[in-house]
Amino acid sequence: MNNKEVRVRFAPSPTGGLHLGGVRTALYNYLFAKKHGGSFVLRIEDTDQGRYVPGAEQYIIDCLEWCGISPDEGPHKPGPYGPYRQSERKPNYRKFAEQLIESGNAYYAFDTPAELDSMREQFKSESNPSPQYNSIVRDHMKNSLTLSSEEVKKLLDGGTPHVIRIKIPTSSDVHLNDMIRGEVIFNTDQVDDKVLLKADGMPTYHLAVVVDDYEMKITHAFRGEEWLPSAPVHVLLWEYLGWKENMPLWAHLPLILKPDGKGKLSKRDGDRLGFPVFAMDWEDPKTNEITKGFKEMGFLPEAFINMLALLGWNDGSGEEVLSLDELTDRFSIERIHKGGAKFDFEKAKWFNGEWIKRTNNDTLLPLIKQIFQNNGIDAEVKLLQQIIPMVKDRCHLLNDFIQQSSFFFIAPAEIDTASVKPKWTENKTAFFTKWIEVLQSLPDWDAVIIENEFKKMAEAEQIKPGELQLPLRIMLVGGKFGPPVFEIASLIGKSSTVSRIQNGLQAIEQA
RNA sequence: GGCCCGUUGGUCAAUCGGUUAAGACGCCUCCCUUUCACGGAGGAAUGAGGGGUUCGAUUCCCCUACGGGCUACCA
Incomplete structure (x- = not known):
């Protein structure tokens, strides 16, 4: 860190909804940057034109904003190191790829996709089911290592489609010092000659991530553990480009796993298990299919990020309900776990319940109003x-307010008569019939008064109040839920109370 | 197949060689409440296996097993 300003980046591809894991990566970036007074950069990695999805970029920005972790720099917020979309940085990459060819660390490759396929077919064996383009294979392929310089020049001049590949050295160890995992060593014999620059002139992730992290002066790079196997390529690139001194410190984050089975959590799992995986609703522009988000499911952003932060990290205090500021204050890379964590929707809901409880009613009001709407x-x-x-x-969930309070606004559509019918007796019908008259003659409409009258009359009729309270509740709200029944009666008013009792009686009689 | 990463209750997890192995979610019981919750009090439930190192291993090392990731002109 040596006195350099901390700069981190979240670098998603605009290919669809923003996944839980992505938000957590963004969150850790944000927490780390804020804790150290640094900058949090958003970089859009849109180098794969085939997977580009319109609207995904704005959606990502919106999600981060909803979460309260908006970047300091990004395509939406220009800074000194823009542009922040890799597609717009395209002209930049080729020169570095060629510089690598110049220094003997990369080469042109002219193999067509079909030739690559047949190579894989040819080298495929029981012991090597997925052959790589490596130091052995490259000698059998069409590239500037096997072709004469005249041939290469001719092909290049003729505009032959080609890629630029990194030339991975043989039999040497690449060391990576990961902030979470410690030292990880890779032998280059296991690493293949990754494509750096594609035939369309776009860089692959491997080149782009190194060039951009360098040019954007990134000091700490967080990314998912799935990137660990390609880390040696990146380390080599930093070295070959002569930037080794400036290489960011890496942190490969553990994955968020499926709650049941195995493997990393995917959108499919959410659909299958009935919980969201994306931060906010995502509408696929092609199919118009909408995938539910945590926001629309009724989550508070505070709860969402709190839950995510604790999935793979904790401060050791045992305290779990923490605000963004508290998380920022307590965050430390050293305490990030190495192992993946299974996502637990029940716990996520618990976090949300805790946050609903501690959120001001005034803050809640517009959110709840919207949900009702x-x-x-x-x-x-x-x-x-x-x-x-x-x-x-x-x-x-915020949406629980519907179940818990819609009856304040509208009479219940359905009445759970089954809960009272078996124990229903004629004298209960008589009670409620008479009770309606009492209510109508009540001068003051107040919960305490209503309750007292109710109990008084129950006593007079020799029925236990408890036997009558449940039916009353069922009539007023439709089921066995909601706040104290007399407070409900008091709030919905006399006429609604009376009419609901009348309707309720009818429904019970008919059931 | 190869390479890499990982492994404490069902789940999230504390522990940085010596503890009755925290806490939370979920589950169960009871209390509160003649609704459902909330809240309160309890309870069941954990160090993958085998070797070392050590006076002493959940903690350090090795092996095995298991889980995961990667193995594209995708990120």
Whole structure:
């Protein structure tokens, strides 16, 4: 770190929804940058024109903003090291690839995809199911190592499609000092001659990540563990380009795994198991298929990032509910785990419940109002202000407010008569019929008064109040849930209470 | 197949050679509540296996097993 300003980057590909793992990588970048007073850069790695998805970039920016971890520099927020889209940096890469050819660390390769296929077919064997373009194979291929310089020049001048590959040295060890994993050693005999510059002139990830990290003065590079196997290529590139001194410190993050089976979490798992995998709703522009996001599922951003931060890291204190500021304060790379963590949606919901409880009612209000609106209910603000503190403790998701309080605004569509019908008796019908009259004559409409009257009358009728309270609840809210029943009655008002009892009685009789 | 990474209850995990092996989620019981929750009190449940090193290993080393990642002109 030696006095250099900390600069980190989150470098996603704009290929679709932003995955949990991606958000966590962005989050760790953000936490680390903020903790050290550094800069957090967003770089769009759109070098694969075939996988580019329009709208994905803006979506990523929106997700980060929702999470409260917006980058300091990026395509949306120009800084001194732009442009921040690799496609716009295209002219930049070729010269470095050619510089590598110049220094003997790379070469032109003219093999067609078909020739590569047949090579793989030819070298494929029981003991080597996936042959690589390596030091042995390259001698049998069409490249500037096997062709004469005249032939190469002719091909180049003739505009023959070609790529530039790194020339991996034989039998040497590449050392990588990972901040999380310590020293990892790779033998170059296991590494293949990766393509650096594609036939379309675009760099591959391998070249682009090194060039851009260098030019953007990145000091610490976080990425998923799936990148570890290609790390030696990157280390070699830093060396060959003469930038070794400036190579960022690497941190390969553990993966987020499927809750059940094995393997890394994918969008499919979310669909299959019924929980979101993306930060926010993602609509595929091709198919118009919408994949649910945590936001729309009713998560608070504070809870979402809190849960993610703790998936693979903790501060050792045992405290789990932490704000972004607290996370920033406590974050440390040394405490990031090495092993992958299975995602647990139940725990995620618990985090959200905790955050709903500790979020101001005023902050909650517009969110809840919006959710009601989405459900076709125009919730009156004054009423909401009374309802939110009453029900927030029973909600794990913001959407739970619908189940827990929609009956304040509209009469229940369905009534759970099955819970009361078996124990229903004639005298209960009589009770409620009479009770309606009492209610109508009540001068003041107040929860305590209603409750007292209710109990008084139950006693007079010689029925246990408990036997009557559940039916009353069912009639007012539709089921066995919600806050104290007399408070509900008080809030929905006399006429609604009376009409719901009337309808309820009818429904129970008919059931 | 090869290479690399990993392995404490069902899940997230603390422990940095000596502990009755924390805590949280989930689950179960009880209390509160004649709704559902919240809250409170309890409970069941963990060091993959085998070798070393050491007075002493969950902790250090090795092997095995298991899990994962990578093995594209995708990132």
